[in-house]
Amino acid sequence: MDLGQTGGAVHTNGHGDPAAAARAAAHSHNGDPSGNGAAPSAPNPLGELLGLPGRLSRLAAGAVARRIPPADLDERDPDYIRESLPGLWLLASIYFRGEVRGMGNVPEEGPVLLVGNHSGGNVTPDTSVFTLAFSSYFGVERVFHQLAHNLVVSMPGLSFLRKYGTVAASHENAKKALRSGAAVLVYPGGDYEVHRPIWERNRIDFSGRKGFLRLALEEKVPIVPVVAIGGQETAIFLSRGEALAKLLRLDRMFRLKVLPISLALPWGLNVGDMAGHLPLPAKITIEVLPAIDLEEEFGPDPDIDDVYDHLLRTMQDTLDALAAERRWPVLG
Amino acid sequence: MRVAGSIEIGAPIETIWAQVSDPGRYLHFMAGVTRWEVEGDQRTGLGARYRMLMRVRSAEIGGLIEVVESCAPTDLAWTSVLGIDQRGRWRLRARGETRTQVEFRLAYGVAGSGIPGWIAERLAAGTVQDNIRHSLQQLKRQVEHEQLRSAAAERRSLRAGSST
Numbered sequence: 001m002d003l004g005q006t007g008g009a010v011h012t013n014g015h016g017d018p019a020a021a022a023r024a025a026a027h028s029h030n031g032d033p034s035g036n037g038a039a040p041s042a043p044n045p046l047g048e049l050l051g052l053p054g055r056l057s058r059l060a061a062g063a064v065a066r067r068i069p070p071a072d073l074d075e076r077d078p079d080y081i082r083e084s085l086p087g088l089w090l091l092a093s094i095y096f097r098g099e100v101r102g103m104g105n106v107p108e109e110g111p112v113l114l115v116g117n118h119s120g121g122n123v124t125p126d127t128s129v130f131t132l133a134f135s136s137y138f139g140v141e142r143v144f145h146q147l148a149h150n151l152v153v154s155m156p157g158l159s160f161l162r163k164y165g166t167v168a169a170s171h172e173n174a175k176k177a178l179r180s181g182a183a184v185l186v187y188p189g190g191d192y193e194v195h196r197p198i199w200e201r202n203r204i205d206f207s208g209r210k211g212f213l214r215l216a217l218e219e220k221v222p223i224v225p226v227v228a229i230g231g232q233e234t235a236i237f238l239s240r241g242e243a244l245a246k247l248l249r250l251d252r253m254f255r256l257k258v259l260p261i262s263l264a265l266p267w268g269l270n271v272g273d274m275a276g277h278l279p280l281p282a283k284i285t286i287e288v289l290p291a292i293d294l295e296e297e298f299g300p301d302p303d304i305d306d307v308y309d310h311l312l313r314t315m316q317d318t319l320d321a322l323a324a325e326r327r328w329p330v331l332g
Numbered sequence: 333m334r335v336a337g338s339i340e341i342g343a344p345i346e347t348i349w350a351q352v353s354d355p356g357r358y359l360h361f362m363a364g365v366t367r368w369e370v371e372g373d374q375r376t377g378l379g380a381r382y383r384m385l386m387r388v389r390s391a392e393i394g395g396l397i398e399v400v401e402s403c404a405p406t407d408l409a410w411t412s413v414l415g416i417d418q419r420g421r422w423r424l425r426a427r428g429e430t431r432t433q434v435e436f437r438l439a440y441g442v443a444g445s446g447i448p449g450w451i452a453e454r455l456a457a458g459t460v461q462d463n464i465r466h467s468l469q470q471l472k473r474q475v476e477h478e479q480l481r482s483a484a485a486e487r488r489s490l491r492a493g494s495s496t
Contacts, residue, residue: 086442133390137392139396
């Protein structure tokens with residue numbers, strides 16, 4: 001399954017009201033409701049010179065927002081997932097030589113927030129490998145949703161992802177899924193992390209997004225860190241292209257903070273990665289860490305920054321250990 | 333896809349049956365099996381349910397199974413209730429009083445998965461076949477070692493009895 005870039009944990013513009021969503025998308029700059037992100041951007045004269053004035057930006061943002069389907073958790077189709085498991089198994093086992101450890105750390109039942117680092121550009125093999133592992137370990141009967149970037153769920157041709165339980169990343173959608181008792185996979189780093197340059201491939205970077213922690217505290221659900229390695233070796237990622245994205249006002253229009261530049265098959269130089277790419281067959285290893293009950297571990301009113309630092313440190317330590325195991329890039 | 337394996341074990345059929353009908357022993361001799369847990373109140377016999385998983389390359393595959401045939405001490409069969417479609421069978425046949433022919437069969441697949449399913453079943457067969465072969469070898473080793481240990485213990489107790 002190609003999930004593309006999944007969004008930063010919890011965004012505020014997906015509450016099923018297209019008008020409100022359009023307004024939110026037009027005014028959202030980093031998609032993080034925690035308020036930890038950048039301040040609203042200043043007027044961009046260069047962007048306007050390039051023919052993308054503010055009004056056009058708002059229209060484009062509205063158009064994308066209108067395409068974002070409201071989260072209908074019922075679109076998840078267990079039979080479809082079950083029938084596609086052999087295909088996923090082929091992809092994960094033969095092409096990516098996937099290895100998932102510690103699935104037993106996911107609580108046997110009840111809602112849980114799975115928090116992962118994200119890699120692979122717009123083609124994210126770690127998500128495919130983990131979806132297979134989760135669905136085969138717990139069975140397709142256990143409800144599992146993945147939060148994805150608005151562009152992923154609204155992209156023509158990717159509607160099949162909704163059958164896997166993929167919904168637009170928003171605080172409301174995540175709440176709704178958790179309250180229904182589902183396991184929810186979130187990539188707080190989202191588009192920022194997934195396009196990091198290849199020399200930062202073994203670095204976890206959530207870009208300071210902490211909304212997912214507030215969500216876990218509000219909903220009183222455990223967090224299960226999911227650390228993956230290998231995805232960032234499926235192409236040669238050169239730059240996030242943040243300045244370019246800002247120049248073209250992509251952050252305003254599509255909630256995209258990046259316009260990634262990479263060397264990837266079959267394009268060669270790949271700017272934007274909008275059409276995806278053919279990933280190199282890098283070995284994907286995923287380690288699921290023990291569940292963290294935030295209240296139990298940090299008290300009833302924890303300092304979000306402390307929890308964030310602890311979680312990031314734990315995940316980074318695991319990623320460092322996984323990196324130390326790897327002998328060769330791509331081959332693993 | 334169906335895979336099978338068989339082996340002759342130097343032990344009475346009842347001894348082998350005690351092993352294969354006890355869900356608590358599966359993790360000790362079944363290669364690749366990462367989980368074999370009793371689900372519900374019934375531990376053994378017809379209708380007993382287990383949650384089992386076997387690692388096949390990048391995934392742990394299995395699901396909830398239910399015993400549909402329990403004919404001591406010769407046949408034990410199950411089918412899947414949840415998870416991938418599967419049907420497994422232990423088939424034990426006595427070869428004299430002290431030897432037993434043990435056969436294990438496993439048929440698996442995912443209905444409706446089309447060509448990818450067909451390919452995946454065949455590619456997984458090698459791993460599953462290896463797991464079955466190793467499982468039978470481990471079962472043989474465990475049972476025969478247990479036979480030797482109990483025979484030695486019997487001899488010791490006989491010697492101790494005759495010396496007193």
